Amino acid sequence: MKVLILGAGQVGRTAAYHLAREPDNEVTVIDSNEAVLRELQSRIDVRTVAGNASYPQILEAAGIADADIIVALTSSDEVNMVACEIANALYRTPTKIARIRAPEYTSQEKLFADGALAVDVWISPEQLVTEYIERLIHNPGALQIVDFADGRVRLVGMLARKGGLLVGQQLRTLKDHMPNADARVAAIYRNSRFIEPDGETVVEEGDEIFFVAARDHIQRMMNEITRAEEKVRKVVIAGGGHIGFRLARLLEKHYHVKLIERDAERARRVSERLEGTIVLHGDAQDEELLIEENIDSTDVFAAVTNSEEANVLSAMLAKRLGARKVLALINRPSYGELMDNRSIDIAVSPQTVTIGSLLAHVRKGDVVRVHSLRRGSAEALEAVVHGDAQRSRVVGRSIEELDLPTGAVIVALVRSERVIIAHHNTRIEPEDHVIMFLSDRRQIDAVQRLFATE
Amino acid sequence: MLAVMNVLGALLALFSVYYLLPIATALIYGEQESLRVFGECAGLTLAVGALLMLCTSRFRAELKPRDGYLLVSLAWLSVTAAAALPMMLDAPQLSFTDAFFESMSGLTTTGSTVITGVDKLPYTVNLWRCALHWMGGMGIIVMAVAVLPLLGVGGMQRYRTEPGPVKDAKLTPRITETAKALWLVYVGLTAACFAALWLAGMTPFDAVCHAFTVMSLGGFSTHDASVAWFHSPTIEFVLMIFMLVAALNFSTHYVALRRGDFAAYRRDPEARWVFIWVGFSVVLLTAEIVHAGLYSTFTEAFRHVAFSTVAMATTTGLVSVDFSLWPIFASMWMLFLGCVASSTGSTGGGIKVFRGLIMIKQFFREIFVLVHPSAVAPLKIGGQVVSNQVVYSVLAFIFVYFMSVVILTFALLSTNMDFTSAMTATIASINNVGPGLGQVGPGTNYASLNDKQTWICTLAMFLGRVELFTFLILFSRSFWRK
Numbered sequence: 036m037k038v039l040i041l042g043a044g045q046v047g048r049t050a051a052y053h054l055a056r057e058p059d060n061e062v063t064v065i066d067s068n069e070a071v072l073r074e075l076q077s078r079i080d081v082r083t084v085a086g087n088a089s090y091p092q093i094l095e096a097a098g099i100a101d102a103d104i105i106v107a108l109t110s111s112d113e114v115n116m117v118a119c120e121i122a123n124a125l126y127r128t129p130t131k132i133a134r135i136r137a138p139e140y141t142s143q144e145k146l147f148a149d150g151a152l153a154v155d156v157w158i159s160p161e162q163l164v165t166e167y168i169e170r171l172i173h174n175p176g177a178l179q180i181v182d183f184a185d186g187r188v189r190l191v192g193m194l195a196r197k198g199g200l201l202v203g204q205q206l207r208t209l210k211d212h213m214p215n216a217d218a219r220v221a222a223i224y225r226n227s228r229f230i231e232p233d234g235e236t237v238v239e240e241g242d243e244i245f246f247v248a249a250r251d252h253i254q255r256m257m258n259e260i261t262r263a264e265e266k267v268r269k270v271v272i273a274g275g276g277h278i279g280f281r282l283a284r285l286l287e288k289h290y291h292v293k294l295i296e297r298d299a300e301r302a303r304r305v306s307e308r309l310e311g312t313i314v315l316h317g318d319a320q321d322e323e324l325l326i327e328e329n330i331d332s333t334d335v336f337a338a339v340t341n342s343e344e345a346n347v348l349s350a351m352l353a354k355r356l357g358a359r360k361v362l363a364l365i366n367r368p369s370y371g372e373l374m375d376n377r378s379i380d381i382a383v384s385p386q387t388v389t390i391g392s393l394l395a396h397v398r399k400g401d402v403v404r405v406h407s408l409r410r411g412s413a414e415a416l417e418a419v420v421h422g423d424a425q426r427s428r429v430v431g432r433s434i435e436e437l438d439l440p441t442g443a444v445i446v447a448l449v450r451s452e453r454v455i456i457a458h459h460n461t462r463i464e465p466e467d468h469v470i471m472f473l474s475d476r477r478q479i480d481a482v483q484r485l486f487a488t489e
Numbered sequence: 490m491l492a493v494m495n496v497l498g499a500l501l502a503l504f505s506v507y508y509l510l511p512i513a514t515a516l517i518y519g520e521q522e523s524l525r526v527f528g529e530c531a532g533l534t535l536a537v538g539a540l541l542m543l544c545t546s547r548f549r550a551e552l553k554p555r556d557g558y559l560l561v562s563l564a565w566l567s568v569t570a571a572a573a574l575p576m577m578l579d580a581p582q583l584s585f586t587d588a589f590f591e592s593m594s595g596l597t598t599t600g601s602t603v604i605t606g607v608d609k610l611p612y613t614v615n616l617w618r619c620a621l622h623w624m625g626g627m628g629i630i631v632m633a634v635a636v637l638p639l640l641g642v643g644g645m646q647r648y649r650t651e652p653g654p655v656k657d658a659k660l661t662p663r664i665t666e667t668a669k670a671l672w673l674v675y676v677g678l679t680a681a682c683f684a685a686l687w688l689a690g691m692t693p694f695d696a697v698c699h700a701f702t703v704m705s706l707g708g709f710s711t712h713d714a715s716v717a718w719f720h721s722p723t724i725e726f727v728l729m730i731f732m733l734v735a736a737l738n739f740s741t742h743y744v745a746l747r748r749g750d751f752a753a754y755r756r757d758p759e760a761r762w763v764f765i766w767v768g769f770s771v772v773l774l775t776a777e778i779v780h781a782g783l784y785s786t787f788t789e790a791f792r793h794v795a796f797s798t799v800a801m802a803t804t805t806g807l808v809s810v811d812f813s814l815w816p817i818f819a820s821m822w823m824l825f826l827g828c829v830a831s832s833t834g835s836t837g838g839g840i841k842v843f844r845g846l847i848m849i850k851q852f853f854r855e856i857f858v859l860v861h862p863s864a865v866a867p868l869k870i871g872g873q874v875v876s877n878q879v880v881y882s883v884l885a886f887i888f889v890y891f892m893s894v895v896i897l898t899f900a901l902l903s904t905n906m907d908f909t910s911a912m913t914a915t916i917a918s919i920n921n922v923g924p925g926l927g928q929v930g931p932g933t934n935y936a937s938l939n940d941k942q943t944w945i946c947t948l949a950m951f952l953g954r955v956e957l958f959t960f961l962i963l964f965s966r967s968f969w970r971k
Contacts, residue, residue, distance in 0.1 A: 296865075299865075302865040303865055303867065305865075306865040306866065306867050307867050307869070307874045310872070313861060313864055313866075314864065314865045314866070315861065315863040315864050315865065316863050316864075316865045317863040324863055327861075327862070327863070328861065328863075
């Protein structure tokens with residue numbers, strides 16, 4: 036697949052990296068900064084073109100004429116939209132994806148309806164990250180929560196701790212604990228090694244567990260794995276940028292929210308647009324300020340400034356001063372790995388959160404959602420099954436009859452809005468949404484072949 | 490300066506047209522004497538206005554915002570003087586002091602009277618008094634949309650640049666169009682009020698006069714006993730409804746009535762507080778009055794408390810019962826409620842809801858900032874940020890307001906008035922309510938005041954109506970220095 040990426044910023048580089056490592060893809064990156072491009076080319080196998088990303092000449096030079104997908108990820112919403120329009124008008128590019136961060140645009144649904152703007156899909160990294168963090172705060176104890184089938188099914192990653200009902204037990208005992216609730220453990224990582232779970236697997240303390248469940252059963256399943264956590268009441272957000280502001284607005288209805296912003300002018304603007312949040316002007320790394328604002332009784336401290344170093348430091352400081360749980364936005368994967376679970380509880384990587392929504396569009400077959408897990412080594416995806424028993428290798432078969440590659444587990448189905456947790460004898464029907472956990476991303480080709488219709 | 494005089498002349502000439510209303514009344518009721526007096530007064534006003542216009546026609550020029558202060562004060566005073574004339578010449582034959590007071594009380598929609606025996610006045614004069622209320626109400630609405638925001642008196646600049654209480658930057662793009670739209674609402678509501686009062690059992694004449702009185706939140710009545718004369722709970726109920734309607738911002742009415750957007754009332758933060766304050770007070774005072782055992786039944790107590798509270802809170806001052814006989818707590822409460830219970834852009838007086846709200850929110854903000862020294866805490870009303878400049882203006886306004894109350898009370902005390910009468914007369918006048926307590930209580934009127942006291946109350950009414958600063962600025966030296 037030929038992919039054109041406009042903009043080699045944070046998101047653009049990550050997209051290029053993830054797409055280029057799949058052998059079928061040919062990736063070209065356009066950016067106006069040649070130094071960045073040179074650096075990028077030296078690390079990953081992509082073609083680069085320097086210039087203004089929305090000029091037809093530059094797009095032409097980058098090979099838009101036979102591109103399958105254009106992904107506009109520059110920092111300007113307007114450039115992204117214009118580039119998609121040009122790709123549509125001059126080159127009839129089949130799929131056009133644009134990053135649009137301003138809610139002023141994205142709130143207008145008609146703009147993105149057929150026949151209006153030539154943007155097939157818009158993504159807003161800020162919004163995705165905000166919603167992701169919101170889910171983590173609503174479900175204390177989870178390290179990662181991702182949605183499938185419009186939120187009807189969720190995949191949750193968390194650490195098993197003492198006090199969880201399932202800890203020290205075989206997985207088969209789950210149905211004794213939760214007879215009515217449907218949930219299933221998708222994967223267990225012990226000392227970072229994948230264990231394919233079956234009924235005999237015994238959950239140990241410290242295991243990293245991924246499970247799926249219908250949205251309403253998430254909380255009960257979490258209690259199986261760790262002691263029920265106290266309800267979150269007080270949240271402190273460090274950073275009043277796009278993410279901090281949106282997060283405060285989402286959270287202020289349910290929690291007692293404080294937001295710390297360093298820039299006086301920005302603090303004023305944010306405070307005018309928020310209703311219940313206490314906006315503080317100051318530095319989130321200022322010990323005095325944190326103590327003054329009772330950091331020791333804070334349930335969640337979320338560091339979401341633009342500077343990841345500041346996020347790491349302020350989150351560590353908050354943790355030391357007594358915040359119950361700290362969360363930091365970290366771009367560089369290596370920083371995330373540096374954190375052991377004692378100093379920062381959750382490291383959120385904007386790229387990992389964002390990349391999934393891009394990947395869904397470059398995959399073959401009808402893949403509607405992809406979530407990148409464990410820093411990109413594992414993946415969870417949702418695909419729609421088409422065809423009939425003759426033309427498809429999955430329709431009409433039960434799960435145990437499928438020739439799944441190792442490390443791939445089908446965990447749930449969504450059949451016309453109904454959530455079905457997968458068992459070995461569950462039969463797959465046409466138009467089912469299949470939710471799958473892939474412990475090894477490299478098996479993606481085998482999976483795609485399996486689901487393809489002939 | 491002379492350009493202001495030119496506009497003033499035009500205004501007086503225009504005002505003379507308003508005499509057609511009493512002249513028509515005199516014709517209908519065949520009051521020859523009144524017809525002659527009002528005809529002469531109309532001619533005289535027209536002549537003076539035209540003369541003033543002619544003499545200053547060379548200086549005709551676009552007015553500067555600063556001229557607005559002078560124009561408001563001069564217009565108010567000269568129209569008051571012109572309107573006082575018929576009351577000196579016709580039936581009550583008042584002295585200039587009393588006539589000027591009566592006229593000022595009418596135009597500022599205060600409603601305190603120096604006339605005893607209004608029942609016996611000619612129809613024409615009674616109509617004139619109530620029509621002055623109505624005229625004053627129109628003037629107040631124009632002032633609220635066109636003059637005060639431009640001058641930025643007491644935080645009113647908030648309505649200049651920022652969207653008003655209803656989230657519409659301006660109702661129409663031009664101020665004159667806005668004023669016309671609001672007048673239309675005012676006239677429409679007055680007509681509705683007239684119809685309702687007529688149906689409730691008033692004579693058409695009483696219904697017209699009381700509709701004028703109620704929509705402008707004035708307080709003149711065609712009877713000495715005021716509303717008590719009718720002995721009708723239905724009439725009291727209708728009056729209460731329309732008093733509350735008139736205490737809301739007319740821009741909100743405009744949005745609600747003309748565009749069918751009744752959610753406008755819910756979005757208007759002032760409207761909410763009008764009802765909260767009045768509702769709370771009715772409950773509190775009913776409890777107080779029932780406890781005091783003044784009325785035999787709960788229904789009767791509730792009826793009188795509700796009417797009096799609404800009448801005093803909205804600064805109307807119509808009277809259904811002599812509430813000065815109630816415990817001092819109740820009557821004082823109602824009097825002070827008048828300071829803060831009517832909206833900006835309504836015909837009510839006093840500090841107004843929005844200034845009261847800003848003061849309360851500023852108090853909580855002070856406390857909040859003490860607890861969180863680093864907090865950035867903008868003051869918001871109805872989700873909209875109020876700039877510090879406005880907050881300072883409002884605080885200054887409230888300070889000057891209370892200083893005025895203190896000084897005028899002392900002025901009245903110096904004339905050997907008793908304290909209760911002096912203070913309540915001052916508050917009732919500066920809030921444009923009408924009845925106070927004691928010597929000026931709801932059972933009596935302002936007739937017992939001597940000339941000096943009458944002038945002090947006249948000044949108080951005027952000051953309160955033009956929002957203090959508009960007039961006080963004329964006494965600063967920097968205003969006159971070019």
